[in-house]
Amino acid sequence: MNRYPLDQNVNFLGQTPLHLAVARPQYVQTLLEARHDLNAQDKHGITPLMYAAAQNQTDVVISLINAGADIGRRDTLRKRSFLDYALARGHWDLVIRSLQHIGNIYGTEGIDTAVQYVLIRLLKSMTLEAEERRNYFSRLLEMCENVNFIFGDSHLGVTENNMLHYIQGREDGNALVKAGFTGFNQKNSRGQLALMSQLTMHRLKAVKFCIENGTQVKHQDNNGHTVLFPALHNFCSSDKDRKSDDVEAVILLLHSEADTLATDKCKCPCSPQGCFPAALLSSKIGTLFGGDVVWTLEWLTLLEEHRSTKEAKTNLLSILQRYIFDELEMMHVCCHKGSSSLSEFQNDLSQTEEDIREVQEEEEELIAVLNNDMADLALESYESLKKLWMQKIKGMYDASATKRKEKEQKITDRPRVNNYSLHFWELALT
Numbered sequence: 001m002n003r004y005p006l007d008q009n010v011n012f013l014g015q016t017p018l019h020l021a022v023a024r025p026q027y028v029q030t031l032l033e034a035r036h037d038l039n040a041q042d043k044h045g046i047t048p049l050m051y052a053a054a055q056n057q058t059d060v061v062i063s064l065i066n067a068g069a070d071i072g073r074r075d076t077l078r079k080r081s082f083l084d085y086a087l088a089r090g091h092w093d094l095v096i097r098s099l100q101h102i103g104n105i106y107g108t109e110g111i112d113t114a115v116q117y118v119l120i121r122l123l124k125s126m127t128l129e130a131e132e133r134r135n136y137f138s139r140l141l142e143m144c145e146n147v148n149f150i151f152g153d154s155h156l157g158v159t160e161n162n163m164l165h166y167i168q169g170r171e172d173g174n175a176l177v178k179a180g181f182t183g184f185n186q187k188n189s190r191g192q193l194a195l196m197s198q199l200t201m202h203r204l205k206a207v208k209f210c211i212e213n214g215t216q217v218k219h220q221d222n223n224g225h226t227v228l229f230p231a232l233h234n235f236c237s238s239d240k241d242r243k244s245d246d247v248e249a250v251i252l253l254l255h256s257e258a259d260t261l262a263t264d265k266c267k268c269p270c271s272p273q274g275c276f277p278a279a280l281l282s283s284k285i286g287t288l289f290g291g292d293v294v295w296t297l298e299w300l301t302l303l304e305e306h307r308s309t310k311e312a313k314t315n316l317l318s319i320l321q322r323y324i325f326d327e328l329e330m331m332h333v334c335c336h337k338g339s340s341s342l343s344e345f346q347n348d349l350s351q352t353e354e355d356i357r358e359v360q361e362e363e364e365e366l367i368a369v370l371n372n373d374m375a376d377l378a379l380e381s382y383e384s385l386k387k388l389w390m391q392k393i394k395g396m397y398d399a400s401a402t403k404r405k406e407k408e409q410k411i412t413d414r415p416r417v418n419n420y421s422l423h424f425w426e427l428a429l430t
């Protein structure tokens with residue numbers, strides 16, 4: 001074999017004999033003995049180790065590692081390592097066995113970052129069967145030196161998350177605790193606990209798990225938002241498949257001492273003390289993607305049932321204040337900007353003090369009208385306020401129905417398609 005410089009032979013893809021032999025372990029051994037280049041790169045910088053990982057050839061991967069293949073190398077195409085090649089095709093067992101093997105050779109410290117990386121990938125993966133997932137997760141946790149590690153999520157633009165932000169349910173959570181996880185009240189760079197991320201993702205089981213394990217439900221993030229902000233956004237949204245879980249999450253939070261009166265740091269005349277969580281309830285008639293105002297009534301009923309009339313009244317006054325604010329066509333300088341949009345509320349508060357002052361100076365008269373109205377309303381009983389709000393909602397529905405009818409009328413009044421086609425043929429013939 002040494003007589004022929006075979007490892008110099010590459011095909012048009014830049015593949016060497018070792019690249020092509022990874023699916024046949026018996027040939028790989030011969031090529032390794034003949035000292036073929038272990039780290040030869042094809043035209044995309046992909047090495048035989050990456051080929052073997054992509055093809056789920058665990059024994060070949062182990063042989064290449066034993067022979068000294070570069071385990072940290074990345075391709076030139078997308079900067080992927082051999083682990084990425086295996087993960088992209090779901091070869092979890094190969095990944096874990098390779099890491100264990102590398103740990104045995106180079107020591108566990110050397111694989112810590114890689115183990116953490118694979119753990120995060122596993123937690124985010126949605127394609128594994130429960131049994132497989134449990135098996136891989138516990139094997140990886142065994143290899144992980146510190147299960148309380150924190151990491152960034154460039155997709156969400158946040159740093160200092162921990163694994164609890166990504167658990168998919170109770171099983172993941174139990175495995176974490178068993179491995180020594182304690183970060184139930186660890187904040188990320190937005191000041192948010194895992195409970196908030198889990199609520200945003202509609203994961204009721206993970207939400208329950210966080211609460212049962214001592215997460216502080218009253219916690220406020222850097223913007224002053226509590227978990228009720230994403231919870232109430234979900235609550236009023238029109239996603240039918242998740243509705244039952246979203247409602248249950250809100251009831252669970254009400255039973256767990258969530259603070260419905262904890263306001264955020266906004267300074268908008270729609271809510272001068274800061275936005276209440278109820279601001280994330282829609283104040284409009286539902287569209288295909290938006291929430292519906294009728295859920296404000298459901299929220300009030302829950303407060304009456306699980307809290308007190310006093311708490312319900314404060315919530316209702318905040319809802320009415322926002323309604324009057326919008327009727328006066330005033331400009332929002334708060335986080336939700338008048339919608340119940342989660343994406344908007346997730347952004348950091350972007351308005352400067354100066355912007356806010358400018359708007360408020362311009363709207364001074366309207367603010368006075370709003371304040372007067374609110375002072376009058378505060379004197380009313382909860383029951384009469386509720387009646388008033390129901391009338392306003394009925395008014396919104398009536399207006400929306402009229403608008404829809406007008407639209408339908410316009411469509412039926414249009415010239416029929418036949419007329420258009422006739423016209424078209426006339427044009428074509430002239």
Ligand SMILES: [Zn+2]
Pocket residue numbers: 268269270271331332333334335337338
């Ligand atoms: Zn506002």
Ligand SMILES: [Zn+2]
Pocket residue numbers: 264265266274275334335336
């Ligand atoms: Zn706000």
